[in-house]
Structures are given as structure tokens and as C-alpha cells.
Amino acid sequence: MQKFPMTAEGLARLTEELRELKVEERPAVIRAIAEARAHGDLSENAEYHAARERQSFIEGRIAELESVIPSVEVIDPTSFSGDKVLFGAHVTVVDEETEQKKTYRIVGQYEADMKNGSISNSSPLAKALIGKKVGDSVEVPAPGGAKVYEIAGVRFV
Secondary structure: OOEEEEEEHHHHHHHHHHHHHHHHHHHHHHHHHHHHHHOOOOOOOOOHHHHHHHHHOOOOHHHHHHHHHEEEEEOOOOOOOEEEOOOOOEEEEOOOOOOOEEEEEOOOOOOHHHHHHHEEEEOHHHHHHHHOOOOOOOOOOOOOEEEEEEEEEEOOO
């Protein structure tokens, strides 16, 4: 069985999402389908088709979460220390071309969220960073050509 590395916070978010889908979203979409059915002709009923589409998404996401959650391997990054990049680390990198500084947190694929600065451990950037130390430079393939970053800091919070 494939194990998925994840932080405790990530597992808590997935567990809460599963609970919300089962307890709130699923019953709500069933009610919406029943209401749309009551309006008559289903072939031209946009509300019915939208509710069925939403139901399909919800059931698919529930199935995905029910298969992932039992396979999660919780890793506590606060037990790590040092200047070597490991899973769960907050890594500050400097783009060597633009001198722009960014901080990313390396997390599992099911908790990655680029908007919040969390990148998947299977992303090209994370793969290049893991195992390196502060002061090292890494080259990351990108659509516009390779980017080179220097590791400016590593924190385990």
C-alpha cells in the first residue's frame, strides 16, 4: 500500500473536509436534487443537472479522501532541526537572477497549496531542495528555462 507523507495539520484538514462532505454537502445536494425533480421535466431542468453534477463531484471527492486518509503517514516536522531541507521545512530561497526572496513549506501532495506557500514534496522545486543545506544553490527546470535558487534559510515549526 502506498503511504502518503503528511503533516498532522494536513491530515486534520482532510478529515474535516471528509466530515463536511458527508454530513453537510451530501445531504444538501440530495435535497437540491429532490427539489429540482419536483419542478417537473428533468431533460430541460438546469437545476437538476447542476445538482447531479455537484453530487458526482462530492461522491468522487469522498471516495478519494476515504482511500487517501487510511494511507497517510503523519510526519512531525517539529522533531527535525538543522539547516538541511527535509519534509515539512519552511525553506526561504532567493532567485539568483532577480534576487527575489520567497518562502515555501514542503508538504505532502494532498495538502499542497501554492496560494499559501505550501508545495508538494513531489514538485520539481521541492525535489531539488530536499537534502540540500543553507547556502546551497539548486537548479529547477521551468517552462521558460531553468531557474537557479540559493537556499537562504530552513525552519522547522
